[in-house]
Amino acid sequence: MSPKGIAILGSGIFAKEAHLPAVAALNSGVAELKAIYSRSEKSATELATAAQQSLNLNEPPSVYHDADPNANIDALLARPDIAAVIIALPITIQPSIVRKALAAGKHVLSEKPVAPDVASGIELINEYNTTYKPKGLIWRIAENFEIEPAYQTAAKMVRGGKVGKVGFFNARVVGYVAKDNKYYNTPWRTIPDYQGGFLLDGGVHTVAALRVLLPGTMVSLSGYASLNQPHLAPHDTINATIQTTDGSHGLVELTFGSPVPSRSTLANSGITVTGSEGWISIVNASNADGKGVLRITVRTVTKDEKGRDNGETEEVIEEEVRGVKVEVASFLDAINGSDDGFGEPLGALKDVAFIQAALNSNGAPVDLVKLVQQ
């Protein structure tokens, strides 16, 4: 099979720090990065230069940007040698670019969230299902937590009954966003034109991890949202309680509104799932080489010959954080006919629905299943 021609649309922090290395990590001969698009020429050129270096190319990928009508996004999408695009653009811009790319016959991997809100997500998904999927086009959402090997490993354990019947769970993400935070200083994040601010942008990851881990489907959410640090408007904090189809329930605490760094560093952020026979925790950590890992710890009850509890066992698994690499490789595999089912837009829509529900619940239960069926 000849390498697929691909392009990266967007040249922000994540395109540079995550997507480009993921493309560089692809097996040789799988893809050829042919073009970079950004609204600004400067930014696109910078990423193209970085790409030439990291991909060891003879010349940089072609640069497309809004100022040149002969080298704008439409020109890029008109190229027959580009089969697929990776989109990492501002949240509210993405849906229109996804549409454009699909209409141009490109396979698409677009960054989460699938859309800024549930209604526009449903619209886009319906359009894809009706018009583009039948043509064999792949559209996936880059939800790296969903495909992250650590969550997949933990999910297999939990769903396989390792901790017994799941009873309750807990997800906590406590962030501190200083005014000089690099993500905060992306203009579209400083004054977001979408619900939830960082809660939508970052929160969907945690929801995706829960979606993967829990044997039951999250069906009802009651919660509260608030703004605690004015520079993070409209909201920076969600507290919610959730019920799943198997009767388990949990608490989700998402906040980027820490008043000081210690509120984040000492928060013991992470996920726990507790069952009748044990519990599992998944936390961010560093391994001996200083590499970012997700550390899974499973502790399960042991019994004596009469069936009485007499202790517990502990198992620790560390998985290097590599979800973006895996998702880009998996996207290329899907284009080449080997689809493992990750990155389904409907899954990503459920993550947006969760955040939207939490932002609007004000204590009342929101039916998460109905919400994505609007």
Place this chain on the structure above:
Amino acid sequence: MSPKGIAILGSGIFAKEAHLPAVAALNSGVAELKAIYSRSEKSATELATAAQQSLNLNEPPSVYHDADPNANIDALLARPDIAAVIIALPITIQPSIVRKALAAGKHVLSEKPVAPDVASGIELINEYNTTYKPKGLIWRIAENFEIEPAYQTAAKMVRGGKVGKVGFFNARVVGYVAKDNKYYNTPWRTIPDYQGGFLLDGGVHTVAALRVLLPGTMVSLSGYASLNQPHLAPHDTINATIQTTDGSHGLVELTFGSPVPSRSTLANSGITVTGSEGWISIVNASNADGKGVLRITVRTVTKDEKGRDNGETEEVIEEEVRGVKVEVASFLDAINGSDDGFGEPLGALKDVAFIQAALNSNGAPVDLVKLVQQ
């Protein structure tokens, strides 16, 4: 003032390990322990013997029990030399004994919860307010977390604005109750005839601490309850989200349903309250002498001359756990005309209402204010 004659009604674990030492810690001349009542003679005699020793008495307090009609609880309450009783009896028995004691003209300090459910609590409180309070009788609920110096210290800081405007809070208690746990083996706790089991019995403490700490009144609760360890029926776990009158919100996780001890020891149980300018945490710990303390840590933002965040300060305060001692002393003070307002039955009723709401919410918001006005 001559010492008040007092009696302890109940001779279980808490009467022995907490109330007796609290009586022993009273200033000399404040009270004289004259009698012990228990349903069983053996148990009452044991506590009387322990009391003689720890209070350094010439003879043990008189023993009253159910088998002897001349030395039963009515005989005890008929004694004119006994002015006040401390009641630590099974949850469902207490209200009738509180009534009996008040009717006999005794001041009463009765263990939390004020009643097994909100309705019976309201009934009892109304009866007290109508019939006994006008006679000058004191009735207090022994809710030691409410009066615990650490929570009072932390409350002063939070309510005084130390962490800025309170935005969100978190209370987590994760317990492991083995089948050989000493409290679990109190017969009335093994098969409880009241809602919530340990969640009512122990959970009201955490709710009381929040009630003291938060500047806003907790007005709405949405949550879920479940049973994860069958020996703890009817319920062992609550997950709830709460809103207060000042718009702050929080999460409460109460569980005694840990499948293994590590789920409890590694849970980072405790309370945090986060405001716009800092946060406070209160956790159980041991001090240098190995004594049980509550450790309060307050961290607040510091600003440069232009008002920009430039760091944070940390303040740690450790308070010896001594709520029961303080509450017994305060009860005697109140009898002697110096009432500091602690132990109000209505406060304790709110704690029961919280647990009852969490057990019955099933995700729907419960109005906590209305619930205590039934």
